[in-house]
Amino acid sequence: MPTRLIVEADGGSRGNPGPAAYGTVVRDAESGDVLVELAEFIGTASNNVAEYRGLIAGLTAARALDPLAHVEARLDSKLVVEQMSGRWKIKHPSMIPLALEAKALLPPAQVTYEWVPRERNKHADRLANEALDAAARGEEWSEANSNAAFAEAPHTEQPVVDEAEVEPGPPNSLVGWDVDLGRPTTFLLLRHAATAHTAEKRFSGSGGSDPWLSPEGEAQARAAAAEVAARGPVDAVVCSPLHRARQTANLVAGELGLAVREVESLRECAFGEWEGRTFAEVQEGWPDELTAWLSDTSVAPPGGESFDAVAARVRRARDQLLTRHPGRAVLVVTHVTPIKLLVREALRAPLSALYRMELSPASLTEIEWYAEGAASLRHFNDDIHLRTL
Numbered sequence: 001m002p003t004r005l006i007v008e009a010d011g012g013s014r015g016n017p018g019p020a021a022y023g024t025v026v027r028d029a030e031s032g033d034v035l036v037e038l039a040e041f042i043g044t045a046s047n048n049v050a051e052y053r054g055l056i057a058g059l060t061a062a063r064a065l066d067p068l069a070h071v072e073a074r075l076d077s078k079l080v081v082e083q084m085s086g087r088w089k090i091k092h093p094s095m096i097p098l099a100l101e102a103k104a105l106l107p108p109a110q111v112t113y114e115w116v117p118r119e120r121n122k123h124a125d126r127l128a129n130e131a132l133d134a135a136a137r138g139e140e141w142s143e144a145n146s147n148a149a150f151a152e153a154p155h156t157e158q159p160v161v162d163e164a165e166v167e168p169g170p171p172n173s174l175v176g177w178d179v180d181l182g183r184p185t186t187f188l189l190l191r192h193a194a195t196a197h198t199a200e201k202r203f204s205g206s207g208g209s210d211p212w213l214s215p216e217g218e219a220q221a222r223a224a225a226a227e228v229a230a231r232g233p234v235d236a237v238v239c240s241p242l243h244r245a246r247q248t249a250n251l252v253a254g255e256l257g258l259a260v261r262e263v264e265s266l267r268e269c270a271f272g273e274w275e276g277r278t279f280a281e282v283q284e285g286w287p288d289e290l291t292a293w294l295s296d297t298s299v300a301p302p303g304g305e306s307f308d309a310v311a312a313r314v315r316r317a318r319d320q321l322l323t324r325h326p327g328r329a330v331l332v333v334t335h336v337t338p339i340k341l342l343v344r345e346a347l348r349a350p351l352s353a354l355y356r357m358e359l360s361p362a363s364l365t366e367i368e369w370y371a372e373g374a375a376s377l378r379h380f381n382d383d384i385h386l387r388t389l
Helices: 047-065 078-084 095-105 118-136 143-152 215-231 243-256 279-285 287-295 307-324 336-347 351-356
Strands: 004-013 018-028 034-045 070-075 111-115 185-191 236-239 260-262 329-334 364-369 375-382
Touching: 004 047, 004 118, 018 047, 018 118, 018 307, 034 047, 034 118, 047 070, 047 078, 047 095, 047 118, 070 078, 070 118, 078 095, 078 111, 118 307, 185 215, 185 243, 185 307, 185 336, 215 243, 215 364, 236 243, 243 260, 243 329, 279 287, 307 336, 307 351, 329 336, 336 351, 336 364, 336 375
Parallel strands: 004 070, 070 111, 185 329, 236 260, 236 329
Antiparallel strands: 004 018, 018 034, 185 364, 364 375
């Protein structure tokens, strides 16, 4: 009699697309014993791609155990289950080859698909998150250190379904009106206070002179410190390594009695040859390059960094902070571009939304990130604490 196996598969993407991984468990259907555990970080991908990769890994492992086995594949992705069962069409081009690969692993008559709620897929979910957390630490997941890694590094999954692949269904939930989503991780985003470049409206990125705060900026930072302290408890303070952000963070952290940790990925965009120049100077010297930069987020200033590139590293910083501080309040002292990118990420807006936001020096923006992928923008560009200066 052929073997009966159960494949439990899950995948997650923190960013959609963003850092992605899958987890897969193969069990003996009779005893429930775990026969295989697999997890892999797959780089930048959508949630749906990660789900399919988890299924493929599970079916591959099941075939290696017994190519004649009857396999019950259990996933908490309704999209993958419905598509593999033939009830939903596969619309997105990137899903088609993955579905064909999965179907080719075992004869269709040997595989059935079942949707299960997330609570019944915790083992595969845990493995996927272990792989994501290991990647965030610069490590590779391995079965040998799986349990130890999971215990030492709390994780926060950010699964987001690829909207292009979703079949018609219920509308988005309203954060605060729906069921309890659990305790969020709160980012209180503080743009650094003013420098001489701020007052003169000069490009001031990761290169150039890396200015310190001006006297006006120091006063702004102290006002921001009082405002942050009055708003409630903060559990951690992180900042960009650039002078103006570190100086702002140190003034606020001193008020809170906390240490400051630098995060390299939170630095401002590098503006290359435009560093230290005014917009008018750039418009005169690089008219074509400026027009291209304002039209396309993949275009970088000469010798600089594109917004697309900055978005990738800021997303990594966000994922690492969510992993390190689940359910906590984190003060993030950084710059205009990283804050705009985090707001854009929370709203799932296009990257072009960056051109339609403005942030004042020492202003506060607040975002809540929930474990189930939802986010809530609570405040944006709040600078009321500076009105008396």
